[in-house]
Amino acid sequence: MTPQVARRRVLVTGIGVESCAGSTPDELWEALSTGRSAISPLELEEPMPCQVGGVIGAFDPREHMSAQQARRTSRFQQLLFAAAMKAREDARLRTAPEALYVGTGGGGLDETARLVTVMNRSGWPRMDRLGLLRLLPNQAAGLVAQEMAIVGPVLTLSTACAASTDAIGAGLRAVRDGTADVVLVGGVESWLDTPALASFRLLDALSLRPAAEAAVASRPFDRDRDGMVPAEGAAVLVLESERSALRRGATVHGEVLGAASTCDAHHPVAPRADGAVAARTIELACADAGLDVTAVDLVSAHGTSTPLNDRAETAAIKRAFGAHARQVAITAPKSVIGHACGACGILESVGVLRAIREKYVPPTANLDNPDPRCDLDYTPIVGRPATIDVAIKQNFGFGGHNSVVVFGAA
Numbered sequence: 001m002t003p004q005v006a007r008r009r010v011l012v013t014g015i016g017v018e019s020c021a022g023s024t025p026d027e028l029w030e031a032l033s034t035g036r037s038a039i040s041p042l043e044l045e046e047p048m049p050c051q052v053g054g055v056i057g058a059f060d061p062r063e064h065m066s067a068q069q070a071r072r073t074s075r076f077q078q079l080l081f082a083a084a085m086k087a088r089e090d091a092r093l094r095t096a097p098e099a100l101y102v103g104t105g106g107g108g109l110d111e112t113a114r115l116v117t118v119m120n121r122s123g124w125p126r127m128d129r130l131g132l133l134r135l136l137p138n139q140a141a142g143l144v145a146q147e148m149a150i151v152g153p154v155l156t157l158s159t160a161c162a163a164s165t166d167a168i169g170a171g172l173r174a175v176r177d178g179t180a181d182v183v184l185v186g187g188v189e190s191w192l193d194t195p196a197l198a199s200f201r202l203l204d205a206l207s208l209r210p211a212a213e214a215a216v217a218s219r220p221f222d223r224d225r226d227g228m229v230p231a232e233g234a235a236v237l238v239l240e241s242e243r244s245a246l247r248r249g250a251t252v253h254g255e256v257l258g259a260a261s262t263c264d265a266h267h268p269v270a271p272r273a274d275g276a277v278a279a280r281t282i283e284l285a286c287a288d289a290g291l292d293v294t295a296v297d298l299v300s301a302h303g304t305s306t307p308l309n310d311r312a313e314t315a316a317i318k319r320a321f322g323a324h325a326r327q328v329a330i331t332a333p334k335s336v337i338g339h340a341c342g343a344c345g346i347l348e349s350v351g352v353l354r355a356i357r358e359k360y361v362p363p364t365a366n367l368d369n370p371d372p373r374c375d376l377d378y379t380p381i382v383g384r385p386a387t388i389d390v391a392i393k394q395n396f397g398f399g400g401h402n403s404v405v406v407f408g409a410a
Contacts, residue, residue: 014091014238020054041211049201054231054338074134079234098180103163105342107137160397165345169259186236187343220303220332231338258289264400275316282320285404298391303332335365
């Protein structure tokens with residue numbers, strides 16, 4: 001952790017979003033704050049391992065890049081590029097950011113599936129020679145870096161569902177320590193393809209609700225949950241030192257106060273049931289922010305709607321907060337926008353920033369029958385006004401990755 005005396009304040013001065021709930025922060029917040037589900041039936045040509053998901057509707061990459069770029073890139077690259085352009089515009093940046101940190105779980109998994117299909121049907125000589133550039137996880141960040149002339153660190157983090165939360169932490173440290181004044185942090189996932197979803201289904205991790213029940217399929221902490229609902233999406237934040245933001249007269253959306261990452265070192269896909277290491281991550285993030293855990297007003301939960309995760313996360317919150325666990329407000333954004341894997345943390349962080357600004361706790365949708373072992377205040381069905389000075393975003397990924405970021409009011 002950085003010593004207190006060396007710290008610089010780190011402000012959020014730009015936001016860009018591409019999500020199943022909308023392509024602006026306002027549209028995303030409207031869905032989250034009202035509990036309006038953005039989950040829909042998966043209408044794809046081939047039979048899918050699940051029937052519902054969080055699909056981005058009318059997305060045209062040519063609104064953000066040239067037609068040639070659109071032809072040469074895959075969907076995950078296009079989504080991140082669009083979010084990055086929006087974040088730059090929102091922040092009114094006129095110079096290149098000094099670094100870019102991007103989190104993704106699978107990168108171009110969908111492109112990999114297409115290439116393998118072509119190879120099996122026609123042989124490898126028929127494969128697109130640019131196919132490799134559309135599937136490598138780092139190529140989305142590289143595309144943004146080329147467009148914005150970012151010549152500093154351009155790093156892609158792959159810590160499963162904690163990836164973009166880790167990216168925020170990396171950006172925080174770069175600005176706070178004085179390595180950079182302006183950085184971009186982002187996350188992206190486009191994984192609504194058969195091989196990826198089949199793998200999750202075989203792990204009993206996907207909801208199997210029919211298409212007619214799409215709106216109620218994602219049910220974090222509910223007794224009747226049956227697995228996560230996959231979603232695609234991307235988001236990018238501009239993180240900036242206070243000095244730089246004041247000099248530019250930038251609009252400030254919030255402040256990043258602290259962050260921490262750990263690993264359960266326990267199991268490839270299952271969290272520790274006692275939540276011990278996840279709890280330590282919460283404690284470390286709050287300590288990094290120079291705060292006691294009792295200062296936290298809102299927890300934006302990982303809340304995947306899987307039996308194992310929801311119970312382990314509840315245990316972690318109880319361990320970390322002690323008696324305060326019964327007083328802190330909790331919300332589960334995936335109940336509305338599904339699980340965007342490596343992009344989930346940063347998409348949900350956009351909701352955290354707005355919750356602080358609007359002084360409002362978004363509801364956990366579809367929480368009709370709470371699991372008796374998930375017995376905290378998850379703000380079921382209906383949101384409520386509240387003073388929120390400090391909030392945390394926590395995400396946990398396969399491989400035991402735990403990541404927590406602390407946000408504060410601007």
